[in-house]
Amino acid sequence: MDEINKIFEEVKGQGRNVLTYEESRKVMELAGVPLNKIEVGKNLDECIAKANEIGYPVVLKVISEDIIHKTEAGGVKVGIKSDSELKKAYEEMMESVTTYHPGAKIDGFSIEEMVSGVEVLVGQTTDPQFGKMIAFGIGGIFVEVYKDVSFRLIPISENDVEEMYCEIKGRKMLEGFRGMPALKMNDLKSLLLNISKLVENHPEIKEMDLNPVMVTKEGLKAIDARIILE
Amino acid sequence: MSTDPGIKALFEPNSVAIIGATPTPDKIGNRIMDNIVHYLVGETDKSKGFQGKIFPVHPKAEEIMGLKAYKSILDVPDEVDQAIIVVPPQFVISVLHECGKKGVKAAVIITAGFGETGKKDAEQEIVKIAQSYNMRIVGPNCLGIYNPHIQFNGTFADEAPQKGTLAFISQSGALCISAILHSNKVGIGYSHFISIGNKADVDDADLLEYFADDYKTKCIGLYVESMPDGRKFFEEAKKITWRQPIVVLKSGRTSYGAAAASSHTGSISTQDASYEAAFKQAGVYRAKEWFELFDVAQAFSTQLPPDGEKIAILSNAGGIIVISADKAADVGLKLATLSEETIAKINEVCPPTWSKQNPVDIIGDADHVRFRKVLQILVDAPEVDGVCPLFNPGSRAVPDKVADAIYQVSTTTKKPIVCAFVGMDHLEAFKWLNYKGIPTLPSAERAVIAMKALVDRGKFLRRENVDSLTKKYEGCK
Numbered sequence: 001m002d003e004i005n006k007i008f009e010e011v012k013g014q015g016r017n018v019l020t021y022e023e024s025r026k027v028m029e030l031a032g033v034p035l036n037k038i039e040v041g042k043n044l045d046e047c048i049a050k051a052n053e054i055g056y057p058v059v060l061k062v063i064s065e066d067i068i069h070k071t072e073a074g075g076v077k078v079g080i081k082s083d084s085e086l087k088k089a090y091e092e093m094m095e096s097v098t099t100y101h102p103g104a105k106i107d108g109f110s111i112e113e114m115v116s117g118v119e120v121l122v123g124q125t126t127d128p129q130f131g132k133m134i135a136f137g138i139g140g141i142f143v144e145v146y147k148d149v150s151f152r153l154i155p156i157s158e159n160d161v162e163e164m165y166c167e168i169k170g171r172k173m174l175e176g177f178r179g180m181p182a183l184k185m186n187d188l189k190s191l192l193l194n195i196s197k198l199v200e201n202h203p204e205i206k207e208m209d210l211n212p213v214m215v216t217k218e219g220l221k222a223i224d225a226r227i228i229l230e
Numbered sequence: 231m232s233t234d235p236g237i238k239a240l241f242e243p244n245s246v247a248i249i250g251a252t253p254t255p256d257k258i259g260n261r262i263m264d265n266i267v268h269y270l271v272g273e274t275d276k277s278k279g280f281q282g283k284i285f286p287v288h289p290k291a292e293e294i295m296g297l298k299a300y301k302s303i304l305d306v307p308d309e310v311d312q313a314i315i316v317v318p319p320q321f322v323i324s325v326l327h328e329c330g331k332k333g334v335k336a337a338v339i340i341t342a343g344f345g346e347t348g349k350k351d352a353e354q355e356i357v358k359i360a361q362s363y364n365m366r367i368v369g370p371n372c373l374g375i376y377n378p379h380i381q382f383n384g385t386f387a388d389e390a391p392q393k394g395t396l397a398f399i400s401q402s403g404a405l406c407i408s409a410i411l412h413s414n415k416v417g418i419g420y421s422h423f424i425s426i427g428n429k430a431d432v433d434d435a436d437l438l439e440y441f442a443d444d445y446k447t448k449c450i451g452l453y454v455e456s457m458p459d460g461r462k463f464f465e466e467a468k469k470i471t472w473r474q475p476i477v478v479l480k481s482g483r484t485s486y487g488a489a490a491a492s493s494h495t496g497s498i499s500t501q502d503a504s505y506e507a508a509f510k511q512a513g514v515y516r517a518k519e520w521f522e523l524f525d526v527a528q529a530f531s532t533q534l535p536p537d538g539e540k541i542a543i544l545s546n547a548g549g550i551i552v553i554s555a556d557k558a559a560d561v562g563l564k565l566a567t568l569s570e571e572t573i574a575k576i577n578e579v580c581p582p583t584w585s586k587q588n589p590v591d592i593i594g595d596a597d598h599v600r601f602r603k604v605l606q607i608l609v610d611a612p613e614v615d616g617v618c619p620l621f622n623p624g625s626r627a628v629p630d631k632v633a634d635a636i637y638q639v640s641t642t643t644k645k646p647i648v649c650a651f652v653g654m655d656h657l658e659a660f661k662w663l664n665y666k667g668i669p670t671l672p673s674a675e676r677a678v679i680a681m682k683a684l685v686d687r688g689k690f691l692r693r694e695n696v697d698s699l700t701k702k703y704e705g706c707k
Binding site for chain 1: 457458459460461464501503504505506507508510511693
């Protein structure tokens with residue numbers, strides 16, 4: 001049994017069908033999906049070391065099972081550009097988190113590579129008539145507003161990827177609009193074909209989202225992942 | 231590839247039994263008998279009907295329309311390829327068992343009152359019978375089947391389609407009649423025509439391969455409301471679209487479960503988006519409107535797709551020039567930029583007031599000679615991949631002569647030609663062109679849409695022939 005199956009078995013064994021963020025990321029990583037870097041630090045010194053490993057800017061997030069709404073608790077700080085900014089963010093976070101949740105057990109901090117660029121969506125869904133479908137389009141929080149997304153039946157070919165791309169009305173945004181990094185067709189092909197293969201090999205996957213996937217100079221980077229099993 | 235004998239028996243039966251045939255005039259069982267015996271195209275053209283063996287089945291009658299009647303299909307002394315069933319719904323199951331025992335290859339259940347009225351169990355029973363006797367079943371709840379090439383009208387509609395190259399499948403029985411009346415009026419002919427009903431056993435996908443292998447068929451058209459096994463249709467369609475074009479009108483665009491979906495992708499995926507994706511991916515042309523279905527099917531079954539994407543439009547009416555240019559822009563049909571050489575050639579045959587560009591306005595005083603000369607120059611121009619001659623009647627040009635001019639030019643080229651004779655006033659010329667295999671439509675916009683469909687088909691075929699791994703991405707076109 002491969003590692004992806006192991007994760008799915010574990011999730012199902014716990015009576016769940018929705019993978020956690022960490023589990024979803026792990027599956028995506030195993031499937032060859034490019035993700036932003038994430039490291040974990042236990043204290044400020046470790047956080048600084050990890051941030052330097054990843055490279056600034058970074059996002060700092062508190063890890064605690066007691067704190068469900070991280071943002072409200074002040075447990076998320078974005079756009080940290082240097083060691084001194086990280087130190088300041090860390091101290092502010094400790095204070096606000098303990099004020100918000102006195103006695104919360106803090107397991108550590110995640111230091112995440114902060115990537116910016118145009119946001120696209122890659123997803124998958126299961127249709128009652130056609131089975132496994134893959135989706136690609138303009139991503140971010142306005143997906144449901146623009147609905148600028150193209151679908152195909154899994155498995156897909158390279159030609160299908162090109163046609164999906166050409167169906168996106170807002171594709172000008174992905175072609176180096178106002179100096180923003182342009183989407184490279186080969187990156188998109190490899191990402192979509194990897195997802196297609198993942199779902200073909202694991203039909204127990206019912207739905208998934210990679211949203212957003214950032215179009216960066218270095219290529220595509222998914223910064224959020226969500227997998228739901230049948 | 232072996233053809234399913236059950237599917238073959240639906241369209242090429244050597245013998246047919248009508249179970250529920252009756253001597254009582256105007257009953258459905260009587261009309262089907264009449265239609266089998268006489269093939270009616272148009273109001274007066276009552277020509278000879280089906281030439282195979284015909285076995286009426288009726289509990290009491292000795293004879294129907296001069297043919298010996300049988301009490302049960304089991305009494306028929308010969309082999310029966312196709313049984314048409316028009317008995318009341320409560321007798322359908324027992325009649326089907328008899329057909330199975332008789333070794334009937336295919337049954338067509340005209341009788342309604344099954345799945346469409348909520349009786350899903352009875353429909354399940356039909357599927358089981360089909361499987362246990364290895365007999366294919368069409369319907370229930372359908373109009374029946376036509377094969378114009380053997381004058382076979384196994385339906386209860388009097389009007390039948392004329393011979394041609396379009397194979398058509400309709401989920402709506404009533405719309406079949408509308409399609410036939412329209413087609414007979416404008417000159418569209420059919421290779422096969424089937425009202426498929428509730429699709430208990432035989433569904434759309436089952437017929438695609440048979441139609442693809444049929445030499446008379448040049449295009450498959452479908453009217454679809456639901457496709458319970460969409461994946462099967464997709465897989466079958468994908469296998470054949472490179473050699474046989476498919477045009478589908480899929481109605482019903484409601485979204486399902488969007489609110490209940492738990493992912494972004496789930497919330498924006500609708501049933502219609504899935505159909506759209508499946509059709510595109512399989513190379514199936516999706517018509518959005520009823521007449522577009524026939525316009526495009528007619529274009530596909532008569533014209534070769536162009537080698538390129540640059541189209542020329544010509545008309546004798548300035549208004550049509552502007553309307554067609556707008557429509558071309560709307561649908562993304564690319565207009566050819568005429569070379570200096572082409573412009574010089576047109577200069578020689580047109581007054582100096584002609585448009586000097588594409589779309590080519592040859593001016594309201596154009597006669598059929600000018601029409602023919604300019605059309606010839608355009609089809610011969612290397613920068614032009616296909617031409618839409620859009621004729622506006624009521625001017626100097628005589629419609630019949632314009633139609634002949636278009637036909638003459640069409641014989642000199644492989645480039646596609648899609649015409650409009652604006653309005654329906656010159657039906658004879660219109661119909662004659664369609665018979666001659668030049669798709670001719672009553673509006674400029676419809677001609678532009680049909681030409682765009684041909685351009686897209688050409689692109690699809692070129693794509694299919696390219697090894698995607700060695701191809702370089704060249705941007706959206």
